[in-house]
Amino acid sequence: MYERKINVYSEIGDLKTVLIHRPGEEIENLIPEYLERFLFDDIPFLKVARIEHDNFAKILKENGVETLYLENLAAEAVKDAQIKELFLDEVIEECGINKTQIIKSLKDYLCSMPEKEMIDKVMAGIRKKEIKIKEHYDEYPFIMDPMPNLYFTRDPFACIGNGISLNSMKTKTRRRETIFGKYIFKYHPEFKNSNIKLWYNRDDVYNIEGGDELILSKEVIAIGNSERTDKEAIINMAKNIFENEKNFKTILIFNIPKTRAFMHLDTVFTMIDYDKFTVHPGIEGTLKVTAITYDYKNKELIIIEEEGSLEKILSKHLNKDITLIRCGGGDKVISGREQWNDGSNTLAISPGTVITYERNYVTNEILDKNNIKVIEMTSGELSRGRGGPRCMSMPFYREDLE
Template identity: 55%
Template sequence: MTSPIHVRSEIGKLKAVLLKRPGEEIENFTPDMMERLLFDDIPYLPIAQKEHDNFAHVLEENGAEVLYLEKLSAEAIDAGDVKKPFLEQMLAESGYAAGSTHDALYEYLLSMSTQQMVDKIMAGIRKNEIDFKPTDLVSAAEDSTYPFYMDPMPNLYFTRDPAASIGDGLSINHMTFTARRRESLFMETIIKYHPRFANQGVHVWRDRNHDTRIEGGDELILNNHVMAIGVSQRTSADAIQDIARNLFTEDSGFDTIIAIHIPHNHAMMHLDTVFTMINKDQFTVHPGILGDGGKIDTWTLHPSDNEDGFTIEHNQDLQAVLKKELKLSELDLIPTGNGDPIIAGREQWNDGSNTLAIAPGVVVTYNRNYVSNELLRKHGLKVIDILSSELSRGRGGPRCMSMPLVREDL
């Protein structure tokens, strides 16, 4: 493995992973702002950090190198000597391409060290931080009671979504909601300029400069040539077709994409909140995504010389599709909450299906999902449960909080 990104399965032993330690951004907003920022609650930062440190420690204890988004971002900006252009782009994407507010924010942020600047952008900039009265129409005409010039980014600790490792490359994603769209600029900067990644043969299968939406929680690497991608609240069918064309034509090694349609709602926002791979023939699944008789719409894409660049085959039997494409005779689909409608709904809300495999049959889960965890153990899996009272308030579990960079091949 020569590439700094190498992920050809969901379950190969985890060797390197990208995290973001929760910071000021997860408390730097009010209940009135929660819908705007895609949160349902405001976590208590000291405990969230303690829980996240526990998560990172578990990964390190099990052989994974833990890298941090905030640190890599600052290092990349300095290595590329791109502090000013990075800041200009971040300001433009925050709504300030020019004008007096742009100038005040630019001067304020540029005066900081690079790490301080990155941390401050992530945390958000309140209006009372700067001794400045805007004269441009954009700032003067907006709601004067709104407390921020630049919104905090509380979703950043879910590093899975802004980018997704695929083989020896990645997708850098155009995200669905404005609250998260700036996040992938950090990953784009890291790939371009950080010495660990820049000029190291990392392929960008799809960049962030698109109108169609895709997020990493919907992108699952089932084996060295098969992906599953959710058609979800956060990922559109046209984006799946686009990345499929790129993967099929750019020598990625992937020749099969299984698109899986899931309910488009906040409780099931990504495929990995309802379906994850945890062993060669074992998956977690939330019963709520399956219709009568266990049916769910899937479309399997394969390369073709036709005008579209791929063929599409529709099916409603997920088990049959997985068996066929993964060449398995049997599957073990393990239901969240043991299939009990009340327990499954509760544990699904707290990401009972969002398991992170760190080796075949070894998973990291939230300790609060004790019914699902016990069922996983009964199915022969090793379950390492982590603290979860505050992290879970962000509606994302261990898989959401991690972007694998390197896994061992199976």
């Protein structure tokens, strides 16, 4: 059996393989009174969201990128009856279900389906009435919550170097998402024997999410200390990476505002070329950054606090002059609107070539004027979930930069 490798040593190297998730029935299970619970501000129209997502996949394929689907890999990972049993036990336990009869009903219901249908159903959520529990109109209808954030495949785990960070998600509604990654890398025939290193585990106490993890070069990683990623998690992961991966020399912790508008580091800035980044004007003042390196002789972390502008910090650690391209050109109204629609959340598929949402037309025009090739995609419904092309993609393999 072919064994797949993980290889991600930059944000901009030619993208060869990426993981995505086509929005499913979990979107149809969003209802207004529970939007906050599921981290949504609005309800996307699934039919159109799928058309937009299919166009995203088409753009990737037309540019030579192999697209893997989360739902397909998960289904292939649990084909064995014993593994399927373990998977369902873990999913049900994490839903907080402890009544024996309900557990039996759920397992019987899910085991009656082919693997792909079963995975789709676990992602979509299960209503009480589906397992013959009476639903009252004024009560919560789900026995198993839907997972509408799954099409943002960037967050549940992150590929870093030749390993993965299987993340410990901040919110209860997203914690089960990482189970799929666990079973893919542990049991899928194309991954289980690939010696993929584990930098962080989903059961670790401190939280970290993939939108905060950016690989700036073969030597430098940037991680946001945001509302969803704890500084302690970054420090623990840094030690694990330094002790097991000799390429990375520095991990930068960016302290960003702990608000939903600055949800993850990749909503604040993304790398688009060797020396260019998109940036939210809101973080262009003085930043506090923690630079972590490793003393191999004494086997201990060296932690130094730094302050400075984003441009100065990036230029120093990447050893080159950096150009920052402001979302919306820095205009307060335009940048605020386009930032809301993920104008800074670009996906580089090669140096200087990025996929963006077409609705962020001011930022896209500025990128074009800075010699960045912009491939626009529609996002009328996808962007309702508050995530852009980078959020919707998890690179598995990028060509190394020269």
